[in-house]
Amino acid sequence: MKTEITFRLNGIERSLFVEPNDVLIDVLRTRLGIKSPKIGCDQGDCGTCTVFFNGKTVRSCLVLAIEADGGEIVTLEGLSENGPTPLQRAFADRNAFQCGFCAPGIILSATELLQKNPEPDRHEIQEAIAGNLCRCTGYTPVIDVIAEVAAKKTAGKNRKSR
């Protein structure tokens, strides 16, 4: 039985009919043209389907589409509407990613971390992205960039407050 759901997707209200067993990642990718979240395992292990749901990152392969009714979803497409964020810019400049398939998920997880904790230590960064598997980079370049962007932001703030 199809149910109509309405939610904000990257700042725009969208409505559509879904089956009760439709999964959010599939609805985003095949019905709404949102392609940055990827399917890597379909069971919550790899984190490539990460999206923001009501301000928190979730694995969209583990969320039913009907759960999104009335909620707010932000994907990488919405995060970078006005061009790359400092984090994205730094990842690109520093060649942090290789194949790029895990990048959308990692960028969202890292963005959430820096929102909640602007001065994370290395272990906190590792923990924040531990749910996002990457097979290419060995993680070190990715962690380095997150640490650098955090340090830059903090340094900027400290200067202002002085």
Add this chain to the structure above:
Amino acid sequence: MENLKVVGQSVPRIDGLEKVMGSAQYVDDIEFGPGLLYACVVESPFAHAEILSVNTAKAAQVKGVVKVVTGRDFPDKFGLYMKDRHVFATDRVRFVGEQVAAVIAWDQKTALRAARLVEVKYKELPAVLDPVKAIDQQCCLLHPGLGDYTCVPWFFPKKKTNVAHCRKTRKGNLEKGFAEADVILEDTYRVPRYAHCAIEPHAIAGLYDNAGRLTLWSASQSPFTQRNVFAEALSSLGLTHKDVRVITPYVGGGFGGKAGVSMEIMCAAVATAVKGHPVKLMWNRAQEFYNTYQRQGVVAKIKMGVRKDGTITALEHLLFWDAGAYVEYGANVVNAAGLSASGPYKIDNLKIDSHCIYTNLPPGGPYRGFGYSEFGFGLESHIDRVARKLKMDPLEFRRKNAISAGDILPYGAPMNDNGLRECMDKAAKAIRWGHEEKPSAPNKAIGKSIVLLWKAPAMPPNASSSAFLKFNEDGSLNLLVSGMEIGQGLLTVMAQIASEVLSVPVAKIRVETPDTDRNPYEWQTVGSHVTWSCGNAVKRAALDARRQIFELVQRVHSIDASELYLENECVKCHTKPDMAIALRSFVIDGMQAKDHTFKGGPIMGRGVFLPEFASAIGDPETGQGGKPNVHYTTGAGGVIVEVDKETGKVKILKAVLAVDAGKAINPDLCRGQITGGLLQGLATVLYEDMRFSDKGKLLNPSFSDYKIPTALDEPAEVVPILVEVAQPDGPYGARGVGEHTMIPAASMVANAVFNATGARIKSMPVTAEKIALAINQPEVFAKLFY
């Protein structure tokens, strides 16, 4: 050395922004419209069985199902090096998960539901899961047709056995070598199977249009090889190569798993059954584990003789590969190991037998390291043990026996220029070799190791590369290659090479992933050979364009071409300092002559590279006489570990890899390969391991049960070191480093664990459980693991 401006610089990747913005398109991101169909595969529950019947009637009746196909629909065999596979199993299944039929439906859920209704009757046959048994147990043959299969001329299948190929290499006099030895050590090492675990599962879509053209959108490292295999396998439909087109957008990780043709053949075939409709086939994560190539397991029997002074006098290295149900690609892994299982050592008396053995496990195939990671575990463990038996420092022992340029390789050709010794020295320095470290707690112990590595690209002797390069009105460039961007940064490196020759900035060079209709030929992106091979083609294309430019200037301005050079996107002249003709002023519209007419026209460069010195044909009994490998890349890796002696837990305090890149065209990207490849290698020795039931079923086909590293598993410190001893026939001296980063990892951990604790683990992975048992309950350890 030339004064290089772009080559050698760590420029940002040209695909970097697309990837971090989520704009990079992978196969499953492409829209195919409402006409798209989905295919779902029916799989064998048995490791080995005869197919008695396949009944598709019930499945075909399900609403939404368009077609059901079986093995009978596609009778031709296919394979890259040996044609031993069918698109769908016809009379026999040979591994759990093998495809028997496919259901094509309007949506994925329906296809999946209907696939369960296909009724297959099997007669179970004895399954052969152990390669050493498979070689003896000749009663149960997996491929009675072996010997009749078409294969490359450098394979030697043994009829009426399970040995699909044996690469024999013989050098010197083995008996004499062992007679000269003061110490002989003999032992057996075991390496299980591993999975690539690219985060993007295999995905492919195909459209056989009503005009008879077959187009595939494939997550592949090998667009042209796929086109070749598809066209051959489907030639009964009247398809020729020009009718088949393979488009490869970005690939979400390859590591060899997306080389050649594995599941993609099913989509190509299925598409021809539903003419006019695109059809998509995507593997789920479990299928990704059990029905694509796996890294083959191996049992290695090593016997080494040495003199008291540390000279290796003889090596016998017998490799028994668990090659799986089909060896169409995997047999070449076995072959590559059989040519090089001496490691980077000068050994005068040598015997290598590398057996490719059919088993009822999933097909083995290429995985980063291509056999060298596997034999390296045993060989480098053994070398450490031999050195310790001689009471010699393992690094000194390696130094004494390390191969040098000009030394004779196992198959008789001379070794290429290399920086192996420099790698050794730098790696040793980085891990403070010889310096004792203090453990962080009394129950912990620190261990160190240094191991050597080498690897040659494994490829047919005539694997070739080509490049087109065309200017645009503003002097920017489109560079067309079919080397594949699989994360390593190929597009960027190719742009840097073209930029260096033509003085056009990298930011003004567009390089895209291939389309076989439009891009020129490349054999495959494997074997760490494209920087070298495709790079040579790109350099030649750029030089071709430059020659055209100089000839045009000579014709119009009567200046000898030898006086011209390119700088800052202008043609300049050594004898006329004021001259600067902007490329953009003539590269499309031609150059205006004094009489106001125009000369020239669009500048388009063309470059081709084929290693004309290579030959795969040597004596079948000795391997002598050919030149199967174009060159070796060498390196040395080292590690400092801390082992908890109670729990056996290993912590990597420092991991170092020095590798001789010849010339690091983009050092940042080379270092990225080292950092990533090292962790992938460390994972095979510390965490990963494919477990099969006694019926041949894979027990851990998910990331929950097959643990790949997370960010928390990052080694405490990784030190990538680039050494540059030029490869004379490489572009600017470059040779590949991608695979080499994974090769030393396993043995360096095993040796460091021994150094720390005295526990010698001879089977991978080197888990905490094994270490703790080996230290604290050696009898239990011996019982369980040997």
